[in-house]
Amino acid sequence: MDSSQLQQADLLIEARWIVPVAPRGAVLHDHAVVVRDGRIAALLPCATARAQWQAAQVRKLPRHALIPGLVNSHGHTPMSLLRGIADDLPLQTWLEDHVWPLENRLIGPEFVRDGALLAIGEMIRGGTTCFCDMYFFPDVVAECVAEAGMRAQLCSPILEFPSVWATSAEEYLRKARQLCERFREHPRIQLAFGPHAPYTVGDSLLRATAAQAAELEAPIHMHVHETATEVAEALRDLGQRPLARLAGFGLLGPRFQCVHATQLLDAEIELLASTGASVMHCPESNLKLASGACRVAELLAVGVNVALGTDGAASNNDLDMFGEMRTAALLGKLVANDAAALPAPVALEMATLNGARALGIDGHAGSIEVGKCADLTAVRLDCFNSSPQYDVCSHLVYAAQSSQVSDVWCAGRALLENGHLQTIDTAGVLATAKDWQQRVLATKRTAARQTAEAE
Ligand SMILES: [Zn+2]
Incomplete structure (x- = not known):
């Protein structure tokens, strides 16, 4: 098949494991999620995905589990x-x-x-x-x-x-x-x-x-x-x-x-x-x-x-x-x-x-199924606390930590890439939180003083 016959996609995510959540407990090995217009256009083995789809962007997750956001x-x-x-x-x-x-x-x-x-x-x-x-x-x-x-x-x-x-x-x-x-x-x-x-x-x-x-x-x-x-x-x-x-x-x-x-x-x-x-x-x-x-x-x-x-x-x-x-x-x-x-x-x-x-949105969110929005989370599993891998679902619930999350997409848009927030100003938000710390502490002191005076 020459490339002109390939279907076009925005993003192809290839993962070592995909846990779609529906059906319950299913784990797909070496599968890919094809994303087009923010939705999941296909969920299929990596080799088949490469043979049928051409994507503007490809993300390989060779040590990761991909789960619904x-x-x-x-x-x-x-x-x-x-x-x-x-x-x-x-x-x-x-x-x-x-x-x-x-x-x-x-x-x-x-x-x-x-x-x-x-x-x-x-x-x-x-x-x-x-x-x-x-x-x-x-x-x-x-x-x-x-x-x-x-x-x-x-x-x-x-x-x-x-x-x-x-x-x-x-x-x-x-x-x-x-x-x-x-x-x-x-x-x-x-x-x-x-x-x-x-x-x-x-x-x-x-x-x-x-x-x-x-x-x-x-x-x-x-x-x-x-x-x-x-x-x-x-x-x-x-x-x-x-x-x-x-x-x-x-x-x-x-x-x-x-x-x-x-x-x-x-x-x-x-x-x-x-x-x-x-x-x-x-x-x-x-x-x-x-x-x-x-x-x-x-x-x-x-x-x-x-x-x-x-x-x-x-x-x-x-x-x-x-x-x-x-x-x-x-x-x-x-x-x-x-x-x-x-x-x-x-x-x-x-x-x-x-x-x-x-929330009444399970028609378009909550699991990795064709037609739903591409709300996806990638979790690295090549860490001490999640090795070796016998059961991916077990690791995700009983052993993995949120710090192992590497990438996050919502409606196909990357919100986290390789651990870096894409839509949030990390330094700015942390600096603002520090400013609030002073204001909250000052307010707490004032509140305590007013309570003491009232009593
Ligand atoms: Zn509450």
Whole structure:
């Protein structure tokens, strides 16, 4: 065949191993992904790919596994600027005495932008191509996502009390609605309704959120049953467990994303399964705040879609999906009291395809399949901690570190090349984070002084 008969592509990636995630556990040896117009045009043996395709660019990955870009299904990117500012505290003390007083004094578009870029750089460096975020000024985070070339679902916050983002229930809802409509046609960014938690949003606002999200067919993303205290206080004050209350308002359904869910009765597992809601599991945040443990194996057994997230860097304290996969697999076994629970291919699926499914974008993301967007992550496996290689999925979940990620593409665009960020100014972002360190510490001192004076 002469070259004029070859099909034209933008990029040909040849890898020692490809783990497409669908079908589960499959590992392809010496295969290539052909990328055209940002999508996967073919997935075939390297020799066949070279015989049939001519690409403008060829990337050879002879010591690497190519996997779908990781999907971090829950976080608060701007909070990366508060990484390590308050540790080793229970959730309510951590939030009410440390995080909220600082946020009240710091949050604005500048804080949000600088924190989001720090988080985005960390995520791309660690092989994540898509994330879900809940924070004030989601429009500012959207600008950062657009610049960085990632994929994201951004949740417009909804709270019962006024904040820098909105002063009334109407304003929270109006902004959420406007943003959903503004990004409706965006190829990589979608907006969702983000009622913070059952204890921070009242009945009428929850009812209105359910109605408006249904009208726009928009996802709803919410922290639910994060701690035993949350459930106990709801029972004491409202006579009802939070999930039952949300179900009563018609919030549960295939577009409902239930974050944490560490406190589940058998009937609530059935409820999540029957409504088609997804669970966003954040094991490291749950462990660090001693919140409890999600019954992941049981949720998966009845068909609940369980995705994986890091939560914000202030409660993790990194945005490392390799660490999160490993923790999820290990904790899942302990909770199920079964070493066979959450095997490596399932943990990898939770970190990729299940995340995409929860966001409703599994039609074009989450796995390496022909026709889907070329969201891809290459991981070097010729390292001490991943040698020798008997089982690639095992290494990816139980042994590999995010520092082994070499290349990342989102919709066919290179975001990381040979370990170098392509769309983020590494030195600039790190310098800005250092500036914030001084401002955050000064703010913390002022807050402590004002609290002492008030007492
Ligand atoms: Zn969270």
